[in-house]
Amino acid sequence: MNKKMLMTGNEAIGEAAVQAGCDFYAGYPITPQNELTAYLAKRMPEEKRVFVQAESELAAINMVMGAAACGRRAMTTSSSPGISLKQEGISYLAGARLPCLIVNIMRGGPGLGNIAPAQSDYFQATKGGGHGDYHCLVLAPGSVQEAYHLVFLGFDLADQYRTPTILLGDGMLGQMMEPLIVCSSPACRPGREFVVRRKRLPTKPWALNGCQGRGPRVVKSFFMQNELLEGHNKILQKNYAQIKNKEQRCEQLYLEDSSIVLVAYGSMARIAKAATAALRKKKIKAGLLRPISLWPFPAGAFEQLLKKKKKLRFLVLEMSCGQMVEDVRLAVNGRAAVDFYGRSGGGIPTEEEILKKILHRG
Amino acid sequence: MREEIICAGFGGQGIMLLGKVIAQAAMKENKHLTWIPSYGSAMRGGTAFCTVVISKEEIASPYVDKCDSLFVFNQPSWDKFKRRVRPGGLVLLNSTLIKNSLGPKGVKIRKIPFTDLAASLGNARVANMIALGVYLKEKNIVKKKSCFEVFAEIVPPGKEHLVGINKQALDKGYAV
Amino acid sequence: MKKAFTRPKSLRDVETHYCPGCGHGVAQRLVCEVIDQLGIRGKTIAVCPVGCAVVAYDYWNFDCCEAAHGRALAVATGIKRVQPDKFVFTYQGDGDLAAIGTAETVHTANRGENLSTVFINNAIYGMTGGQMAPTTLLNQKTATTPLGRDAQREGYPLKVCELLSRLPGVAFLERVALDSAGGIIKAKRAIHQAFVNQLEKKGFSLVEILSPCPVCWGKSALQAQQWLKEEMVKTFPLGRYK
Structure with a gap:
């Protein structure tokens, strides 16, 4: 059943994450996305999922890395200065080819800047942000309803391409309330056009769950020998080329x-x-x-x-x-x-x- | 039809709630709407404000620069927002707390002691709903009935007794 | 005839990159022996952060996850929270655990995460070539304290067991030393306890292992062991802290 509700962008993103099967959330308080963290603090335990308030943004993104390494849908959210702190972790996630969703509800910068809405993290989000040759998929919603949709799509694309995906909003979108059509059963969830298209998401034969009955697995981004790292980077680049080819919206x-x-x-x-x-x-x-x-x-x-x-x-x-x-x-x-x-x-x-x-x- | 509203006052005067009631009533009537709060440090004692847009058509820009209606509950908010009312616009001004109420020309200013009237009902915090009553009488943007329904829907558990006084306040404003 | 000494199943049959006399090989083998003994190889996930510890995943024969410098316990928290039935431990050096990752260490311990940590304290940064660690002793010469560590300038050696012992979320803390055969046996016993605690859901357990780094200390393997036994334990007294 579709249900129309009045929700802020922050809450809509939180609800969508729950419905998209996000198993793990870690975050650290920062304005203007605090309502998102608070929403998930309430909703995640209700659905028997994990919510952790981390001691820092560094810890939050690395907790996400741990959960993602286990093949679970994992998410962290923050705003500009906090996203800067997460960059090292995002680079590791990209290097280790781990999917996850990172939400940036942008505010004014540089430095402490202010808490007003802004779009000044475009470079950071689209050009890599951390060290190394990598990209994150970046999706930018224009309304509360679209923010809700793109969370589903973001998780799906992250899984499909094994890459961290960024949902890039701003303080206005996060704080704004608009009517939102929310679905109560997966069969009618508004993101279903994406789900149908992506029904065949790849399995995760790399996920860490103990080597019982199989060979051990290692999740890593470290390749000491030059030719191994170059080979690994070529795989990443091939993946990016495919994304460029197929996922422009x-x-x-x-x-x-x-x-x-x-x-x-x-x-x-x-x-x-x-x-x-x-x-x-x-x-x-x-x-x-x-x-x-x-x-x-x-x-x-x-x-x-x-x-x-x-x-x-x-x-x-x-x-x-x-x-x-x-x-x-x-x-x-x-x-x-x-x-x-x-x-x-x-x-x-x-x-x-x-x-x-x-x-x-x- | 596109109605742009600014609600402004001290934090604690029910500014955000006022905007939300209008927004949710509009949703009930299948209108398009957006609601944007001021956020962050403005919550504590400073000027709190929110902007609401209501429209029959899909709302492209939710951003409110000049408004059609301004609810204003204290002096600093009046000083800040009086230039943002369109010519022909409406101001619901709380004369209990706004002594210097000189405003721009070409704007209809209803000066009413909302806080005093609310206190006479036994709860100064319903000044916002008295103002809403006056607004509904002035402009038929949303229906009184829709607002009453919203009261019943958004009241937090254990606070149901407040629905009555809010309805009473709205009616009082409507009758001013 | 029964073999008295053999390679644990949890240890791969490969050469390690560790320097002669280094304690990592011994510590990593002890970890494997305990995992074999407890029969938990199939449900083990180790976290190996940046430093000499990172390549442990090339030697260990179970699931491993890399972590950025200092973030092992955050990564482990993520793993354990979504798979509480798995056995998750971190293997961290002193720069990782007690300098760049101090916040993660303190807060993971304080949350009482049901994790086990093997903490290698060799009083130096090994992989980067012998710089001062948070645990470097006073007067100890390193690449970045060429005149010796001076408390006025560089502060004091950080005592992790002592520090964490005040936190209610911590279940077990013990400091041991790879300074002799007896020390190695004690170290194995402590690792065993830290691992069993997690299986029994007791909360956060940490074993601090004083371990030689002869190359970065500028000593022979034997001299290094001697220095560990005679000097290092004065600053870092052995024993159970919680």
């Missing part, structure tokens, strides 16, 4: 006839969507391209757009000083003008500001 709005394309993700895309509608009312052919997967970046959608239309202009909007704009420029590769407008530190580009930016350029 984005929402496209009015792009068929657009001459100006707004590019934004997450909460920013909501405002961009409103701006797009306002521009259309003014007879300006604006459209919206909203990346849902930030890594892999939906470069394919840009490719198609540029193939179809010669004269295009992009305006990248971010709650940061300009991070995703670099990936847009790489995707566009000089074939169209790419402008940027962003604000940071809790500043949010308003519809009015976006319109001004477009109308004044002419």
Whole structure:
């Protein structure tokens, strides 16, 4: 039975994790994602799953590594400064090819920054973040309902590709309440389109559960000999190539006839969507391209757009000083003008500001 | 129809709850809505506020810059938010705690001593629901009946006795 | 004829990379003997963190998980919490357990996680080439204390058993030394106790093993054993702490 509830993004992510079969959660308090940790402190024991308040973000991500090494669905959540602390662990998880879900409800930085919503961890999330040649899958929800969906997808993709997956939200999404359709039985869970597609998730023949009746297993990222590590890295890269090939996701709005394309993700895309509608009312052919997967970046959608239309202009909007704009420029590769407008530190580009930016350029 | 609301006051004046009641009543009526709180240190004694958007259509931007209606319960909040009411907008102003109530032109300001009225009902904390009553009378965004249903749904176990006084407060506001 | 001494099933038939006279080989073998004795090889998961301990997974013949430097007990917590019926232990050096991982050590112990820890204290960083460890003795020369450890400058050797003994979540603490045949037998007994405690769900158990590192100490294997017996035990008195 579908049930409509009023929930914050933080709570919706927590509920989705429970429903997606998350067996283990470890977290450490940090604003603006505390409601998520508190929600799971209540819900996980109800479902006989494990909840641990760790002594630090370092401990939390490494506890997740332990649970993930046992083949269990495991999750940790935090906000920007806490995610910085987790980077070493994420690098180990990527190196050891362990799936898990990491939620970052971004706030303003650098340093202590502030607790206001921001999108300034894009580089950190999509370019690796820790040491070594690796990527995490990064999904960016634009609403409470989508955050709920993407938790299911995030766990599935993590299992399918054996890679840590990041759900990248911001303080506004985490704190905001919207009506959410929650399902009570797995058969009707809203993520089921993903589940059906991914019914055949790989088994986990690497999971540690004691060597009774089989040879011992080792979960590791350490390869002392150069050629062994290079070989291992080639396996990782092949996996990333496959992800890039198959897992690009984005929402496209009015792009068929657009001459100006707004590019934004997450909460920013909501405002961009409103701006797009306002521009259309003014007879300006604006459209919206909203990346849902930030890594892999939906470069394919840009490719198609540029193939179809010669004269295009992009305006990248971010709650940061300009991070995703670099990936847009790489995707566009000089074939169209790419402008940027962003604000940071809790500043949010308003519809009015976006319109001004477009109308004044002419 | 798109109604943008800001509720603001001291932490402890039931600001978040006020916004949630409106939001949940709108959900009952199958309207689209978003609710965003101020969060973090603002919880303790500082200015607490939340923004609510209610719309018949899907809500693209949940972000509220200028609002159509402002509920304001204390002086610092009035000073902070009075410039964020649209021309033609409505202000529900708590004159018990806001002495300097001069505001922008072109805005309808209802100055009512919500806190005093609530105290006369025996519970100063229901000032928020008196204001809600006035609002419902002014603007038919959500129905009184929906709000009453929400009261019964969101009341925490063991606090059921508070439903009555909240209804009473809402009715009192409605009759002002 | 019955074999009196043989390789434990839990130990692989491979050469180790450890230096001559190093205590790791002995300690790792003791761990294997105890696991064989208890018949728990099939349900054992070991956690090997960065340091000389990390390659133990190449020698041990049971499931192992690597951990970042200092994070072994966090990883072990994750493993044990989702599989409480498995036997989970960490094998950590002094830099790992008592410097970079101090928070994990203290908090895992304080939570009373039902885990066992084998703590190798050789008063030095071995893998990185002989730098000062939190457990380096006063006046001991290392690559980063060339004039000897000075309490004014570098503080005092950290006494882990003493420190943890005040925590109610801890079930068992013992310090032993690989300084003689007798010491090795005692060490095995302590490991056995720490492992049995977990099987009996008693909470957190730790065995601190004073262990020689002749190469980084700049001594011969024999001199190292002598120094361990005569000097190291003065700072780190042997015995049961809880």
